[in-house]
Amino acid sequence: MRVKPKKYLGQHFLKDISIAKKIADTLTLEGYDIVLEIGPGMGVLTNYIIQKPLETHLIEIDNESVLYLKTHFPKLSSRIYQEDVLKCNFLALFGNKPFAMIGNYPYNISSQIVFRMLDFRHQIPEFSGMFQKEVARRICEQPGSKTYGILSVLVQAFYRAEYLFTVPPSVFDPPPKVNSGVLRLIRKSNFRLSCDETLFFSVVKMAFQQRRKTLRNSLKALNLSDNLKANTIFDKRPEQLSVESFIELTTAIAEDFKGKLT
DSSP, X not given: OOOOOOGGGTOOEEOOHHHHHHHHTTOOOOSOSXXXXXXXXXXXXXXXXXXSSSEEEEEOOOHHHHHHHHHHOGGGGGGEEOSOTTTOOHHHHHTTOOOEEEEXXXXXXXXXXXXXXXXXXXXXXXXXXXXXXXXXXXXXXXXXXXXXXXXXXXXXXXXXXXXXXXEOGGGEESOOSSOEEXXXXXXXXXXXXXXXXXXXXXXXXXXXXXXXXXXXHHTGGXXXXXXXXXSGGGGXXXXXXXXXXXXXXXXXXXXXXXXXXX
């Protein structure tokens, strides 16, 4: 039995077992006893994950792949879930237990998966796997780059991001039209921000929605005081700000809001 890759699901099945092993070996095994693989397909990566001293769980939306996985990994049968990872209730699966997330992520929803991971950052100490190379690079990018953006800032606020290695199209069936990149995110020991985290997310997203403009213009909708906007940070564009600068900016904006209420 073989599963046919489905274009509408963005399926590109990894066929190089040496690459699969390298991805599985990105797991540090520190701070968790459970690992959740996203989109296992025909289980090439799963074969190496189950060799780790971890409780392995799989999420796969494709019915044909689920049947294949349950046939070839019968011991995992009760931990194979046919679900959409973007809607999955991780609390229902794992309670409050920490878990790592890994996968050869579907490129068409890879950024959404990262945002979903961030929603559960208090439970996910580690996240690794394969993305389109440009997306992986963007997540790990540093300030000053044209590709430094929302994902870069939000991920790096809570995780240490490492770009590990590049993977060519030839190791997939069917081969994608782009190179792939493998990254690892390890949550910071102190991952709670010193500012309002909800406001932080809003400020970062609003700033980069008009990334060519200075912060004075891109954050205009916040109706900030002239006194605050006189700060030279508002002369900068969002890609010039480090995570720490965005935290400081968010703190200043929160104080500005409070000042208007008093």
